[in-house]
Amino acid sequence: MAKPVRAAVGNVWVKCTFCQGDLFRDREVKLNSSGMEFMGYGWANESATGLVCWNCGYVHLFVNKDLELYKVKKGEG
Template sequence: MRVLDRPLTCVVCAGDRFTERSITIITSGLANSGFNKSGQAVTCAACGYIHQFVTGSVSPG
């Protein structure tokens, strides 16, 4: 995976294998306010640390 055209490595263990899923980033303090943003959660396969990004920041390979 890449972020800003650079290879993504885990900030905890320096791993380079991840799983990805869509998330909702709560920006207003209220879960159903309509002001929240979509995001991507990228989980390190080695240690389980979850990296969060605004949708579109992460690209494959």
């Protein structure tokens, strides 16, 4: 099972825009475009970091390479 993380861009901590939670699970998300898929270049599409809110499940997408993920220590979450 995925472990929760906290995230920040620079010195700004990410909070869920729906429930204001600050714990997420992360995953890579492909940003597919139909044109690239049609031409067989789907592999070249940009990807983003998806943060799924641990509390409500709302998905946030970040293409900012400055996004930092921090593991949550046991008992902290």
